[in-house]
Amino acid sequence: xxxxxxxxxxxxxxxxxxICPSDIxxxxxxxxxxxxxxxxxxxxxxxxxxxxxxHAIDVRGYADFCPLGHAVRxxxxxxxxxxxxxxxxxxxxxxxxxxxxxxxxxxxxxPDLKQVAPxxxxxxxxxxxxNEPKYIRLDDGDLYTLESQGLKMRQGVYY
Amino acid sequence: xxxxxxxxxxxxxxxxxxxxxxxxVLMVLAVVVGVILDVLHKKSHKYFFEHEERMKKLAxxxxxxxxxxxxLIQTITSEVxxxxxxxxPKRRFAHLLKMYGFVLFVLSSAVLIFAxxxxxxxxxxxxxxxxxxxxVIVGGYWFFFSLRVDVQSEGNQWWNLKKRDLFIxxxxxxxxxxxxxxxxxxxVLFGLFIISxxVLFGSVYWSKFAHMFFKPAxxxxxxxxxxxxxxxxxxxFYRRADVLDxxxxxxxxxxxxxxxxxxxxxxxxxxHY
Numbered sequence: 001x002x003x004x005x006x007x008x009x010x011x012x013x014x015x016x017x018x019i020c021p022s023d024i025x026x027x028x029x030x031x032x033x034x035x036x037x038x039x040x041x042x043x044x045x046x047x048x049x050x051x052x053x054x055h056a057i058d059v060r061g062y063a064d065f066c067p068l069g070h071a072v073r074x075x076x077x078x079x080x081x082x083x084x085x086x087x088x089x090x091x092x093x094x095x096x097x098x099x100x101x102x103x104x105x106x107x108x109x110x111p112d113l114k115q116v117a118p119x120x121x122x123x124x125x126x127x128x129x130x131n132e133p134k135y136i137r138l139d140d141g142d143l144y145t146l147e148s149q150g151l152k153m154r155q156g157v158y159y
Numbered sequence: 160x161x162x163x164x165x166x167x168x169x170x171x172x173x174x175x176x177x178x179x180x181x182x183x184v185l186m187v188l189a190v191v192v193g194v195i196l197d198v199l200h201k202k203s204h205k206y207f208f209e210h211e212e213r214m215k216k217l218a219x220x221x222x223x224x225x226x227x228x229x230x231l232i233q234t235i236t237s238e239v240x241x242x243x244x245x246x247x248p249k250r251r252f253a254h255l256l257k258m259y260g261f262v263l264f265v266l267s268s269a270v271l272i273f274a275x276x277x278x279x280x281x282x283x284x285x286x287x288x289x290x291x292x293x294x295v296i297v298g299g300y301w302f303f304f305s306l307r308v309d310v311q312s313e314g315n316q317w318w319n320l321k322k323r324d325l326f327i328x329x330x331x332x333x334x335x336x337x338x339x340x341x342x343x344x345x346x347v348l349f350g351l352f353i354i355s356x357x358v359l360f361g362s363v364y365w366s367k368f369a370h371m372f373f374k375p376a377x378x379x380x381x382x383x384x385x386x387x388x389x390x391x392x393x394x395x396f397y398r399r400a401d402v403l404d405x406x407x408x409x410x411x412x413x414x415x416x417x418x419x420x421x422x423x424x425x426x427x428x429x430x431h432y
Contacts, residue, residue, distance in 0.1 A: 008203070008207070008373060008374070008377040009377065009381070011244055011245055011246065011250075012308045013245075013246050013247055013250070013308065013429065014308040014311055014312025014313070014429040014430075015312075015429045017308070017312040017313060017429065018312050018429035018430065018431050019429075026313065027308050027309045027312070027313055027323070028323065029321045029322055029323055030321075030322045030323050030367075031323060031367055032307075032308060032309070032323040032367065053246040054244070054246070055391065055393060071392040073391070073392045073393045073394065074393075074394070075393050075394050075396075077396075077397070080397065080398055080399040081399050082397055082399050082402060084394035084395070084396075084397050085394055086392060086393060086394035086395075088392055096394050096395065097394075098394075098397050098402045100399070
């Protein structure tokens with residue numbers, strides 16, 4: 001489901017051009033509005049959809065599997081620091097999701113790996129990678145588990 | 160000098176007030192025809208109303224006439240008069256300079272040509288004419304050299320001109336040559352001023368000139384869709400403190416409620432090409 005731009009909503013700010021990891025969001029030669037240069041190469045990461053302050057970018061659902069008014073829309077609220085999603089299913093059912101924004105500024109918070117303590121022999125032999133997500137990280141020399149963190153497995157939440 | 164009517168000296172070149180006034184009427188007609196052709200070609204009216212009809216089915220409430228009128232006033236006072244649509248404050252300020260400068264320039268040109276075609280002493284309207292040109296020059300060149308998205312985000316050089324630059328280039332040429340002609344009064348500068356004016360108003364079909372008409376309509380439609388509950392399928396507005404305990408936030412529940420995650424990408428200029 002590649003992205004496309006509503007040109008009347010777009011103000012040509014360039015955030016989508018800047019953020020697109022595939023470098024396929026570009027500025028139209030005639031109207032100075034953003035457009036998806038190569039929808040076939042879009043990997044549907046939603047970066048441009050989230051970055052657009054005008055909500056001008058949407059995702060084109062293919063008619064063969066998501067007709068009947070399906071929609072996935074997102075609002076990234078910087079002031080509140082949260083990102084909210086609305087998934088509208090084919091049946092008309094609506095699912096709203098919210099999460100905090102964890103994006104860091106460009107060029108900041110890049111770990112200085114020279115200063116990081118080298119892994120122990122045990123860590124080297126482990127199957128886990130450096131900088132694994134928090135709940136399985138190795139920086140205390142041991143595995144973080146749900147129990148050690150006081151968490152419980154619950155339906156719909158997987159670690 | 161800036162309080163002298165530049166059009167008063169045109170009689171010396173054999174240009175009568177009637178010719179000047181006919182030129183203005185011709186330019187207005189060019190804009191009207193250009194906008195109509197632009198709308199017909201792009202079918203913007205068709206998609207505009209189709210989108211509205213589609214969203215109407217999702218509306219949760221009917222808007223009253225009073226609400227619609229209020230939104231229309233808000234659109235005029237906010238999106239139109241203060242260019243609030245722009246997210247980037249620099250672009251917004253540059254746009255305001257260009258917009259008000261252009262309005263002053265066009266309005267005072269019309270007044271000077273129709274009311275004072277042969278009177279050099281028309282200080283108020285002459286001053287507005289020069290001020291308008293100067294405002295467009297300041298906002299326009301600022302935009303042209305550093306704020307244009309193709310320069311800022313795409314990393315193109317400013318001289319790499321495309322069809323999208325037709326409007327800004329012809330606008331800048333018009334006010335620049337107009338101002339230079341007013342200061343130096345040479346025939347060559349007057350000729351360049353007229354040529355760039357014809358390009359500006361005669362190229363509406365090919366340029367983005369018509370944005371000044373359809374952008375307010377789109378802004379008004381957006382306001383209505385946000386108010387009638389359809390919200391263009393966008394999620395509702397949330398407050399961070401209210402949603403931290405919700406299940407979808409469970410994975411980050413140990414994060415302090417007032418913690419900010421850096422400046423986020425919006426605070427960065429979009430020029431990481």
